[in-house]
Amino acid sequence: MPNKETLEKYKPMVKFIYEITGPNCEVILHDINKPDSSIIALSGNLSGRCLGGPLTDMALKILKSKRYLTEDHVTNYKSITSDGRVCRSSTFFIKDSQSNLIGILCINILVSPLLDIRNKIDELIHLNELTKFIDLSNSPSTKQDETLGQNxxxxxxxxxxxxxxxxxxxxxxxxxxxxxxxxxxxxxxxxxxxxxxxxxxxxxxxxxxxxxxxxxxxxxx
Missing domain, CATH: 1.10.10 (Arc Repressor Mutant, subunit A)
Known part of the structure; x- marks a missing residue:
């Protein structure tokens, strides 16, 4: 089956996953053969991206490292939107019949509000000193795996x-x-x-x- 037809079959999944996860989610389908304009379907709008947008920095690294050769997906890594909000992200690798990568399906779930609540709880029970080494703050300077929303x-x-x-x-x-x-x-x-x-x-x-x-x-x- 041609790559285009394979990717077309994933487009309904984009809206399906979004409707399951709700408004604090963004689901994006990329055609990796077009790195400069890879987005071919999306639902949700956490990162401000649109159809025809490029791959992310992490997606480019995946292509170069060929991580997809030994894994089917990467789940629950940290990403940050252009306005500094933290997301929990996952990527599924879409391959052809010869296991060549042809697309990726990405799901970004906003967790900044939950992190704010957790930090408030930590303050109330005075556990900041014990938990700060695993703290995921909303600061854009915090170490991150992926940057969302760049043109x-x-x-x-x-x-x-x-x-x-x-x-x-x-x-x-x-x-x-x-x-x-x-x-x-x-x-x-x-x-x-x-x-x-x-x-x-x-x-x-x-x-x-x-x-x-x-x-x-x-x-x-």
């Missing part, structure tokens, strides 16, 4: 910045070795799966596009 430009910029912030030097002072390491790290994050990824990276680290292509060719051998 293509925001997604690419955040992935690049995440790597560049580890290099405390001016772009013009980056050594060839540092530039190659940056390209390797960005490749692992799936940046080059996105349209315009090579052009943007070349611009940001002061390299020519052919140089980026050549290095990518080396590490993919």
């Amino acid at each position: 293509l430009e925001e997604l690419m910029n955040s992935l690049i910045e995440e790597v560049l912030e580890n290099y405390n030097t001016d772009i013009n002072e980056l050594s060839p070795r540092q530039k190659n390491k940056i390209i390797s790290e960005l490749n692992e994050k799936g940046v080059f799966l996105l349209k315009g990824g090579i052009t943007e990276v070349a611009k940001r680290i002061g390299m020519s596009e052919p140089s980026v292509y050549r290095y990518l060719a080396k590490i993919k051998k």
